[in-house]
Amino acid sequence: MGCGQPPGHLKDLAKRKGILFGGAIGPEELSDSTARDLVLRESAAITPRNALKWRTLRRSRHDWSFAEGDAIAQFAQTNDLKMRGHVLVWNPIENMPDWAVDVPHGAAGRVEAQSLMETHIERVCAHYGDRIASWDVVNEAFEPYSGDLAPGFFKDRIGPEYIELAFHKAREAAPHAQLVYNDYMRWSDKYPNHHKGVLKLLETLRKKNIPIDALGIQGHIGKYSGTENDAHWYGFLKEVTAMGYDLLITEFDVRDFARAPDIGSRDANVAALAKGFLDITLSFPELKQFICWGLSDRWSWFRQSEPREDGELQRTAPYDIDLKPKPMYAAIAAALMAAPSRDPATI
Numbered sequence: 001m002g003c004g005q006p007p008g009h010l011k012d013l014a015k016r017k018g019i020l021f022g023g024a025i026g027p028e029e030l031s032d033s034t035a036r037d038l039v040l041r042e043s044a045a046i047t048p049r050n051a052l053k054w055r056t057l058r059r060s061r062h063d064w065s066f067a068e069g070d071a072i073a074q075f076a077q078t079n080d081l082k083m084r085g086h087v088l089v090w091n092p093i094e095n096m097p098d099w100a101v102d103v104p105h106g107a108a109g110r111v112e113a114q115s116l117m118e119t120h121i122e123r124v125c126a127h128y129g130d131r132i133a134s135w136d137v138v139n140e141a142f143e144p145y146s147g148d149l150a151p152g153f154f155k156d157r158i159g160p161e162y163i164e165l166a167f168h169k170a171r172e173a174a175p176h177a178q179l180v181y182n183d184y185m186r187w188s189d190k191y192p193n194h195h196k197g198v199l200k201l202l203e204t205l206r207k208k209n210i211p212i213d214a215l216g217i218q219g220h221i222g223k224y225s226g227t228e229n230d231a232h233w234y235g236f237l238k239e240v241t242a243m244g245y246d247l248l249i250t251e252f253d254v255r256d257f258a259r260a261p262d263i264g265s266r267d268a269n270v271a272a273l274a275k276g277f278l279d280i281t282l283s284f285p286e287l288k289q290f291i292c293w294g295l296s297d298r299w300s301w302f303r304q305s306e307p308r309e310d311g312e313l314q315r316t317a318p319y320d321i322d323l324k325p326k327p328m329y330a331a332i333a334a335a336l337m338a339a340p341s342r343d344p345a346t347i
């Protein structure tokens, strides 16, 4: 399928199947009128890329910086978009503000870290209230190779129970929001222990009646191109949904690492990967939200990270830097049109 005229806006194609579609945004899109218009044309939902992270909200220990998040929430409200919250608890120490390293380990540190985490959840959820319909409560808790819980700020100070405590507090603080555990969840058999670790966590949380509604699949695909395993991926999603969880794609993009020098072959490769992944993932009626980690290459995080060997910009999003649709756009549209209908998202 070429990249000429799009067959319809993605939010509309998705809505016909009961799926809420959208893109992640930041201050960049808000102050770029063409990028903002693109978000409005294509999205029914948005996620702030970085505005609600600890490093943005808590630059200093006692002052809170809600301005960036508020601007995005205002944009969502004005334009009748659903807003997802990303993220309340992200354990790796590099995702915490610099001052957090001063929180000690040991018994005193445990009390302090738990109190910091719970106060954070309370304050941020109260600030946005029902304006945030779905929260990534905990993000990326695992070591991918071993499938064990990864070390980090919360795990090292509070212990593995930081996850349960976070979900309990989130339900209390955001009683109407969907609560999500969010993770990479690769469409590949390269990290079988990661999949096993997440399944075990989801099973334990269910057994203990911890308030959690869904698994967020980030969907940053293409990094391990060649190790995709459809049967393994399908089996993993089957196990998650059998436990009664809903699914979301929370951060979709496709790494553009094909060695071909021409843009045509690179874009075709990205589109084929997108379609392969989406055909399996969207076949689950439990999947009701689908967010791209940016709709265009113009404001993509890949502009800063993971440069291609040939120095060219990666082309990882449905629209390019000139905001023209690419074959990936057509692949997403085709996958949405092929997806079965489901009961619409209730968030």
Ligand code: 9MR
Binding pocket: 049, 050, 053, 095, 139, 218, 251, 301
């Ligand atoms: O795209 C985000 C980038 O702009 C930030 O610098 C980075 C660190 O906060 O986070 C990126 O988003 C990540 C997301 O929050 C969690 N999943 C992986 C995403 C890509 O690294």
